[in-house]
Amino acid sequence: xxxxxxxxxxxxxxxxxxxxxxxxxxxxxxxxxxxxxxxxxxxxxxxxxxxxxxxxxxxxxxxxxxxxxxxxxxxxxxxxxxxxxxxxxxxxxxxxxxxxxxxxxxxxxxxxxxxxxxxxxxxxxxxxxxxxxxxxxxxxxxxxxxxxxxxxxxxxxxxxxxxxxxxxxxxxxxxxxxxxxxxxxxxxxxxxxxxxxxxxxxxxxxxxxxxxxxxxxxxxxxxxxxxxxxxxxxxxxxxxxxx
Ligand code: HEM
Numbered sequence: 001x002x003x004x005x006x007x008x009x010x011x012x013x014x015x016x017x018x019x020x021x022x023x024x025x026x027x028x029x030x031x032x033x034x035x036x037x038x039x040x041x042x043x044x045x046x047x048x049x050x051x052x053x054x055x056x057x058x059x060x061x062x063x064x065x066x067x068x069x070x071x072x073x074x075x076x077x078x079x080x081x082x083x084x085x086x087x088x089x090x091x092x093x094x095x096x097x098x099x100x101x102x103x104x105x106x107x108x109x110x111x112x113x114x115x116x117x118x119x120x121x122x123x124x125x126x127x128x129x130x131x132x133x134x135x136x137x138x139x140x141x142x143x144x145x146x147x148x149x150x151x152x153x154x155x156x157x158x159x160x161x162x163x164x165x166x167x168x169x170x171x172x173x174x175x176x177x178x179x180x181x182x183x184x185x186x187x188x189x190x191x192x193x194x195x196x197x198x199x200x201x202x203x204x205x206x207x208x209x210x211x212x213x214x215x216x217x218x219x220x221x222x223x224x225x226x227x228x229x230x231x232x233x234x235x236x237x238x239x240x241x242x243x
Contacts, residue, residue: 027107031203033100037093038196044090045189049229055242059164066163094142098135105132131195134188141185148178171237179234186230194223 023029054065073082105128144154149166152158156169171179201215236242 025103027104030100030104033096034104035200035203037097037100038200040089040093041097042193042197045193045226049226052233053229055164055167055233056236062164062167063162067161094139098139101131101135130191134192137185137188138192141181141188144181145185167233168237168243171234173238176238179238182234183231186227189230190223190227193226194219197222 024033051065051069054062070080070083077085147153148155148170149163150160152160152166155166156172156175157165159165169175171182196219198215198219201218202212205211205215233242
């Protein structure tokens, strides 16, 4: 935080001290933080979805792939270094993404001291609410998901060296409620992505009705493809296609 002496009025001995924001805390800086961290998280989501689809190639192929993931970078990087660098990058991105979103939302609220008497159900407010609740659901899901499929704590098999067996046990028909929770979380990710990708494309592209329409369609396509790619795995187990 920087403090600057703005005005010095010797006659009345008045010193007015004002705060200047570091560039990253400006609204444009915060939006850039949202965009950069959002891109990192989307890249992770795409890679993770493609990796999950390897479940259709069988147990040994999927387990082999999961073991390889933990050793990327070797022998240049020792042991699980790459994995931990990736985990740290994801954690920093998630924290920065939430911090920037919260700061921007609080600032927008402070700029409007009198709440709208009648809040119109326009896209802006609808999307803002979806993003907030969607974000909370995704955060809770990721905590559950790590305890389920990474550490194995909440998984019926729970053996980190056998990810295929963990996935099959997870989405067994008797545990339909797990599939339901995963579906809810993945749909929340889809809504979040649709709005995030749309906002990013609108900022970067043409601000014309045609440009907006195109941004909306691309965002919807990205969200639908990602949702389908994720959901096909639990539903393949639920229906016995993968066992
Ligand atoms: C519904 C389909 C999904 C399936 C079947 C699935 C499967 C898995 C599996 C098997 C692992 C453990 C990998 C290993 O340790 O070998 C994992 C880890 C992880 N998944 Fe998912 N996942 C799904 C959806 C998601 C979604 C939607 C997100 C994000 C919102 C996500 C985020 C993560 C994260 C952060 C890890 C931990 C990576 C690590 O640090 O090791 N997953 N997932």
